[in-house]
Amino acid sequence: MLFAGLLIILLFAAMDTFNHEKPRILILHSYTETGKWEQAVNEGINRELAKNRTPISILWHYMAFTDQAGKTDWDDASKQARHVIKTFRPDILVPIGEEAQEYVGRHYVNDPHMRIIYATSEHPSHFRYPEADNVTGIREILPLAQITEVLHYLRQPTLRIRVLGMDDATGQSEREQVKDFLWAPNHLVDVQLVSNFDAWKAAVHAANQDADVLIVLSYNGLPLSATDTHPVDNKLLATWTEHESKPLVIGVRVPFAAGGGALAVVPSAEGIGAQIGKRILTLLALPPGGALPRGNDSQDFLIALRPERLAERKFSLPAIYIQAARASHTLFE
DSSP states (O other): OHHHHHHHHHHHHHHHHHHHHSOEEEEEESSOTTOHHHHHHHHHHHHHHTTOOSOOEEEEEEOOSOTTOOHHHHHHHHHHHHHHHHHHOOSEEEEESHHHHHHTGGGGTTOTTOEEEEEESSOGGGGTOTTOTTEEEEEOOOOHHHHHHHHGGGOOSSOEEEEEEESSHHHHHHHHHHHHSOOTTSEEEEEEEESSHHHHHHHHHHHHHHOSEEEEOOOTTOBSSSSOOSBOOHHHHHHHHHHHOSSEEEESSHHHHHTTOSEEEEEOHHHHHHHHHHHHHHHHHSOTTOOOOOOEEOOOEEEEEOHHHHHHTTOOOOHHHHHHHHHTTOBOO
């Protein structure tokens, strides 16, 4: 009996040592695990990690469960996330989303015990990532070049473009990308970020006066008004915008087309996840002290559209766009 008990103790000790020595990876999302974008990112990560043949330990943590989180909520979420980091002690931290960088990721720049793989639409320099020795990652890039390709089918030599989004961290980073993009021969009239749906409506009506195209950035969680902070229903916003806008409206997120919009050209969340997964495998294969690869831009994009709404606008796209949307399950008929 004594020998058997000793054997069990040694077995558990060996298992504990084995689990402790496995590389530990913490996937840290800014928002909820029920979000479709988060789920798509996770699918991409898991698809690539399925190719891994060495033991690893992965923990998934989600910082916020509401689109209406205020600074106090984010501070609390930050404390919880840092407690998870302290107890789990990840070898690789993967913060995903602007808030995960701001409230967590940037605090571990040049941490000698941890490597970071970021995924964010904001420029990495905002978090001091480029000069850090322990950071690499993926910047989500809006598919603006692909949007300009779509605009060719309007068959006008020069188009006046207005851009509308929500005034939050995501909207501000998206605005930066839009302003940095070379739109010629088209003309970028303005990029406007608003704080509520009432201001959104006014901006859409203003665009009717001086724009041929209205590009709609992210808007999830947009408050109804200055006095009502409840978020506007995404479907209502998309349907209202599509109906009220005289210019062609192009979204940059799938929910715009899913909610009633005619067309969206979208960064692929699953593609970003796949890039993250590949980067995790790259870091796992690095020898101790090996230099991390430089950060990259996101590569893949999706087309989401409603053929009926496009037909109402008398705007036609080649069949390959329809087939691409059908293949990615973003064709809404």
